[in-house]
Amino acid sequence: MAKTIALYSIKGGVGKTAATVNLAHAAAVAGHATLICDLDPQGAASYYFRVRPARKFGRKKLLQGGKEVEKNIKGTDYELLDILPAAFSYRKLDLSLGDTDSRKALKEIFRRLTGDYDYIFLDCPPNITLVSENIFRAADYVVVPCIPTTLSTLTLTKLLDFFAAEKLDRRKIIPFFSMVETRKRLHREVMGELAGASEYRFLQNPIPYLAEIERMGLTRAPVAAGFAGSPAARAYRELWNELARLITVG
Amino acid sequence: MNKLKNAKEFLVTPDLAPEYLPEEMSRLGYRVTEERPSISKSRLFDTFDWRLLGSGLLLARGRDGYQLYGADDGREFGRAPGKGGGHKFSHDFPAGPLREALTPVIAMRALLPLLDLRARSRCWEIRNRDDKLVLRCRWRQLEVRRVAWRSDPHPRPAKGGAAPEPLHTLVLEPVTGYRKPEREALATLEPLNLSPVSRLAAHLYRHVGFDLEAGKKTVPQLGPDWPAAKAALEILRHQYRVMRLNEAGIIADLDSEFLHDFRVALRRSRAAMSRIKKVLPASAKHFRSQLADLARRSNRLRDLDVYLLQREEYRQMLPACLQEGLEPIFSVLAEERGREFKKLARWMKGAEYRRIMAKWGQFLASYEPWQAEDGVAVPANALAPVLPLAEEAIAAACLRLLEHGRAIGPDSPDEALHALRLDCKKLRYLFEFFATLFPSEEITPLINRTKKLQDNLGAFNDFFVQQEALRHFLAALGRGGTKHAAGLAAAAAAIGGLITRLSREQGRVRRDFAKTFKAFEGCGNRKKFCPEE
Ligand SMILES: Nc1ncnc2c1ncn2[C@@H]1O[C@H](COP(=O)(O)OP(=O)(O)O)[C@@H](O)[C@H]1O
Ligand SMILES: [Mg+2]
Numbered sequence: 001m002a003k004t005i006a007l008y009s010i011k012g013g014v015g016k017t018a019a020t021v022n023l024a025h026a027a028a029v030a031g032h033a034t035l036i037c038d039l040d041p042q043g044a045a046s047y048y049f050r051v052r053p054a055r056k057f058g059r060k061k062l063l064q065g066g067k068e069v070e071k072n073i074k075g076t077d078y079e080l081l082d083i084l085p086a087a088f089s090y091r092k093l094d095l096s097l098g099d100t101d102s103r104k105a106l107k108e109i110f111r112r113l114t115g116d117y118d119y120i121f122l123d124c125p126p127n128i129t130l131v132s133e134n135i136f137r138a139a140d141y142v143v144v145p146c147i148p149t150t151l152s153t154l155t156l157t158k159l160l161d162f163f164a165a166e167k168l169d170r171r172k173i174i175p176f177f178s179m180v181e182t183r184k185r186l187h188r189e190v191m192g193e194l195a196g197a198s199e200y201r202f203l204q205n206p207i208p209y210l211a212e213i214e215r216m217g218l219t220r221a222p223v224a225a226g227f228a229g230s231p232a233a234r235a236y237r238e239l240w241n242e243l244a245r246l247i248t249v250g
Numbered sequence: 251m252n253k254l255k256n257a258k259e260f261l262v263t264p265d266l267a268p269e270y271l272p273e274e275m276s277r278l279g280y281r282v283t284e285e286r287p288s289i290s291k292s293r294l295f296d297t298f299d300w301r302l303l304g305s306g307l308l309l310a311r312g313r314d315g316y317q318l319y320g321a322d323d324g325r326e327f328g329r330a331p332g333k334g335g336g337h338k339f340s341h342d343f344p345a346g347p348l349r350e351a352l353t354p355v356i357a358m359r360a361l362l363p364l365l366d367l368r369a370r371s372r373c374w375e376i377r378n379r380d381d382k383l384v385l386r387c388r389w390r391q392l393e394v395r396r397v398a399w400r401s402d403p404h405p406r407p408a409k410g411g412a413a414p415e416p417l418h419t420l421v422l423e424p425v426t427g428y429r430k431p432e433r434e435a436l437a438t439l440e441p442l443n444l445s446p447v448s449r450l451a452a453h454l455y456r457h458v459g460f461d462l463e464a465g466k467k468t469v470p471q472l473g474p475d476w477p478a479a480k481a482a483l484e485i486l487r488h489q490y491r492v493m494r495l496n497e498a499g500i501i502a503d504l505d506s507e508f509l510h511d512f513r514v515a516l517r518r519s520r521a522a523m524s525r526i527k528k529v530l531p532a533s534a535k536h537f538r539s540q541l542a543d544l545a546r547r548s549n550r551l552r553d554l555d556v557y558l559l560q561r562e563e564y565r566q567m568l569p570a571c572l573q574e575g576l577e578p579i580f581s582v583l584a585e586e587r588g589r590e591f592k593k594l595a596r597w598m599k600g601a602e603y604r605r606i607m608a609k610w611g612q613f614l615a616s617y618e619p620w621q622a623e624d625g626v627a628v629p630a631n632a633l634a635p636v637l638p639l640a641e642e643a644i645a646a647a648c649l650r651l652l653e654h655g656r657a658i659g660p661d662s663p664d665e666a667l668h669a670l671r672l673d674c675k676k677l678r679y680l681f682e683f684f685a686t687l688f689p690s691e692e693i694t695p696l697i698n699r700t701k702k703l704q705d706n707l708g709a710f711n712d713f714f715v716q717q718e719a720l721r722h723f724l725a726a727l728g729r730g731g732t733k734h735a736a737g738l739a740a741a742a743a744a745i746g747g748l749i750t751r752l753s754r755e756q757g758r759v760r761r762d763f764a765k766t767f768k769a770f771e772g773c774g775n776r777k778k779f780c781p782e783e
Binding site for chain 2: 049050051052072073074075076077082220
């Protein structure tokens with residue numbers, strides 16, 4: 001049975017997609033059959049893998065689930081790593097989910113895929129919407145990239161409150177520090193304050209702000225596919241190892 | 251998911267240019283890049299009866315140690331370090347996925363080194379206009395060589411030592427979700443009329459001269475109007491081949507199954523001679539007693555093999571505190587087995603054994619009663635068609651089994667069940683010999699019923715025999731028949747524990763007898779073969 005890991009944040013531009021792509025790649029390199037579901041209509045993850053959705057694929061097919069979804073899974077250039085590319089019509093996914101009046105629609109769809117994979121990563125669009133609510137229920141873990149500023153702490157608190165209000169399992173939420181710039185005083189202060197705070201449970205390994213990660217838009221490949229020994233590749237690998245340990249220990 | 255899952259491999263002729271397909275793909279508008287060529291060397295292993303191949307598995311040892319794959323799709327089941335070799339049985343491998351997958355398939359059989367493979371491979375990546383990988387194609391040159399080792403139990407290949415020609419293959423590895431490039435590649439290859447290889451390993455084994463069918467235990471197909479003597483000879487020749495095939499492995503002591511298969515063939519030979527009556531000349535009589543002698547000479551060794559194979563099972567039957575008591579017993583058994591093995595091996599290497607087998611083989615090759623000249627006496631049934639004889643023999647054996655079985659009640663002595671087991675066995679032999687004469691849908695249900703009955707009676711007998719052997723051992727302990735006096739009490743306790751378990755099991759099997767027999771008796775197809783008026 002696959003473990004489902006959603007990369008989620010209320011905010012955009014915090015490194016969700018970068019983390020999805022590189023953590024999933026690290027999982028595959030470690031020998032696990034891995035699937036990325038690109039749920040963001042912007043399709044950034046799909047773009048990084050040079051994958052386009054089939055013309056006929058869209059939100060309706062996604063919601064039909066089963067074969068319609070399986071048919072549209074594509075192999076990436078990397079062994080053991082597949083992707084379900086995003087379609088532009090996902091931008092109206094909220095409407096469709098509103099019609100089905102179900103907060104578990106996506107959970108059902110991903111459950112059908114869990115037999116074929118060890119890990120399923122969900123790259124999510126920002127905001128709290130019906131889609132995100134579905135995702136919170138479908139995912140075993142909700143991994144949240146946080147840029148260490150006061151604002152992102154606030155959004156994390158907001159997310160925790162939302163989980164509490166909706167009676168969702170708060171233990172699913174696993175934040176990590178993203179785009180960290182150690183030369184900045186603010187980053188250091190915020191991290192020092194939050195790293196040990198038991199109510200947040202931050203992962204120990206941060207992802208630094210690195211030009212190499214920014215350049216992924218040009219290379220269109222996971223950082224470790226270029227040079228597995230680079231600082232960025234190492235950072236994601238260590239973050240993955242920590243996350244994988246946490247998941248297997250339970 | 252696993253990209254190799256849908257890989258297609260084709261045999262190609264040596265004159266096909268490796269670059270042909272990549273160039274054609276490039277002409278179709280794909281971006282094609284060649285990766286660095288690679289060379290890999292590995293050695294393939296399997297059991298004497300091809301158990302891995304038969305289960306779709308492949309065990310190879312290469313630079314990174316042992317790897318167990320799916321023979322068709324290349325899916326990896328597990329790895330183990332290969333340092334130092336000496337991995338003969340599954341329990342020689344470290345615990346892990348490889349051993350877990352291996353054990354149920356090969357059981358007690360030894361892994362034999364079979365062939366060395368050197369694969370030179372050129373690989374091209376085919377990419378679309380987004381520079382996305384959509385197909386890989388690979389050209390492979392495979393140099394194969396049979397592993398030469400002193401105790402190789404396989405028959406030598408007919409043609410002499412020259413290394414076989416290298417083989418060439420073309421592999422297409424599609425990427426999930428990209429069907430079109432693969433279709434285009436297949437269309438390009440279409441005019442070349444290539445033959446796909448579904449199981450490359452089998453192909454390689456044959457290429458170096460292995461006969462994958464040689465050890466097949468199935469009995470040959472008979473014709474209903476054959477003279478009975480011809481049918482009997484066909485059966486006997488097959489058993490003879492199986493015996494000869496297993497000799498080398500017995501003498502080299504590779505695993506216990508060589509002797510077991512040898513003895514099964516021996517028993518079937520003897521059964522065929524006594525079940526198919528009046529087809530062999532009086533001059534063949536002495537072969538029967540010689541085969542019986544052969545069986546006798548290996549009885550003790552087989553018994554000891556069976557005890558030693560049961561070691562783990564026996565340990566599991568006992569609580570942990572009694573398990574250690576078994577160890578001195580097993581070491582005594584292992585010592586005795588060593589002596590028995592030497593005796594048998596020496597005899598089988600000797601002139602007398604070889605003479606007997608040669609004579610028996612000559613007789614089987616030359617006996618042709620249907621060619622007999624006028625006036626030469628031919629055994630009464632030799633020329634009669636086999637089908638009516640088979641029907642008659644099956645009906646008679648079935649009837650005897652029914653009569654004796656019906657006479658058994660809950661209070662009948664154990665001996666009655668032992669006797670019934672022999673009746674059952676006789677019927678089983680007839681099925682083994684003659685099943686190919688009857689429509690499968692008629693005879694198979696009856697064979698299955700008989701098998702179930704025989705399993706029940708066999709288990710009953712087994713539990714009895716094991717208890718007898720243990721009792722015997724207990725008595726020997728009492729007489730100081732073991733050097734391990736210190737472990738005496740522990741050994742006695744362990745034996746006591748085992749006998750208790752075994753007799754309880756025997757009782758359970760005994761209670762199942764009535765039901766199993768009823769099922770046989772009531773089997774609709776049974777009435778077809780043995781109508782009882
Ligand atoms: N650790 C990092 N260092 C430098 N740039 C990063 C880092 N993480 C993400 N980026 C860049 O920031 C932008 C937004 O990141 P992205 O992963 O797409 O965020 P999200 O998915 O949360 O919207 C992208 O251009 C990405 O290349
Ligand atoms: Mg994104």
